[in-house]
Amino acid sequence: xxxxxxxxxxxxxxxxxxxxxxxxxxxxxxxxxxxxxxxxxxxxxxxxxxxxxxxxxxxxxxxxxxxxxxxxxxxxxxxxxxxxxxxxxxxxxxxxxxxxxxxxxxxxxxxxxxxxxxxxxxxxxxxxxxxxxxxxxxxxxxxxxxxxxxxxxxxxxxxxxxxxxxxxxxxxxxxxxxxxxxxxxxxxxxxxxxxxxxxxxxxxxxxxxxxxxxxxxxxxxxxxxxxxxxxxxxxxxxxxxxxx
Numbered sequence: 001x002x003x004x005x006x007x008x009x010x011x012x013x014x015x016x017x018x019x020x021x022x023x024x025x026x027x028x029x030x031x032x033x034x035x036x037x038x039x040x041x042x043x044x045x046x047x048x049x050x051x052x053x054x055x056x057x058x059x060x061x062x063x064x065x066x067x068x069x070x071x072x073x074x075x076x077x078x079x080x081x082x083x084x085x086x087x088x089x090x091x092x093x094x095x096x097x098x099x100x101x102x103x104x105x106x107x108x109x110x111x112x113x114x115x116x117x118x119x120x121x122x123x124x125x126x127x128x129x130x131x132x133x134x135x136x137x138x139x140x141x142x143x144x145x146x147x148x149x150x151x152x153x154x155x156x157x158x159x160x161x162x163x164x165x166x167x168x169x170x171x172x173x174x175x176x177x178x179x180x181x182x183x184x185x186x187x188x189x190x191x192x193x194x195x196x197x198x199x200x201x202x203x204x205x206x207x208x209x210x211x212x213x214x215x216x217x218x219x220x221x222x223x224x225x226x227x228x229x230x231x232x233x234x235x236x237x238x239x240x241x242x243x244x
Contacts, residue, residue, distance in 0.1 A: 046195050104153065
């Protein structure tokens with residue numbers, strides 16, 4: 001019982017922090033599931049469902065603040081949505097799955113700690129349609145395979161290439177994650193759609209944390225302490241994935 005309550009508490013923290021930067025939190029939920037020994041067959045679909053709730057909440061908050069740029073999003077989703085759907089059908093061996101997930105968790109950890117976006121530069125470089133479309137396709141495929149929304153990969157791309165600033169990146173990532181998660185879930189319904197029997201409680205915790213994180217994140221809140229807490233959890237999950 002105590003483990004279950006602690007797990008729910010950590011979901012609140014994960015959803016709070018991820019929503020504050022416009023993410024749904026799937027990589028964080030998967031990290032927790034790894035640490036708590038959740039059945040791998042339940043992980044992808046359960047994480048995607050939580051992703052849908054939290055990314056939708058985050059998108060609404062950032063959209064209301066005027067940070068969403070639909071023209072930047074469109075090229076990324078042209079290929080990402082169908083490939084996320086296809087990726088959900090692809091089954092890879094357990095070892096490869098763990099290594100790919102560990103790589104995404106590492107990217108997420110670097111993003112959380114600010115190694116990828118140290119400055120909120122207002123410099124803009126015009127987005128290139130074809131490269132953006134291809135990048136979106138690759139992210140979508142990986143997202144479908146792993147059961148994430150792809151925001152942890154998209155955000156660094158947008159920031160490093162100066163296609164969006166941090167607040168715009170949060171809004172774009174939230175929309176991208178929501179659409180890819182829906183596509184991944186749609187693909188999963190045609191194969192093995194397995195969710196945790198306690199997903200209702202997980203969803204409640206994720207929604208609570210997501211609403212708080214999205215509100216404070218869009219209002220310039222910087223949850224520094226939680227960043228380090230979540231980063232420790234992610235590092236442990238990466239280590240467990242690599243050695244298991």
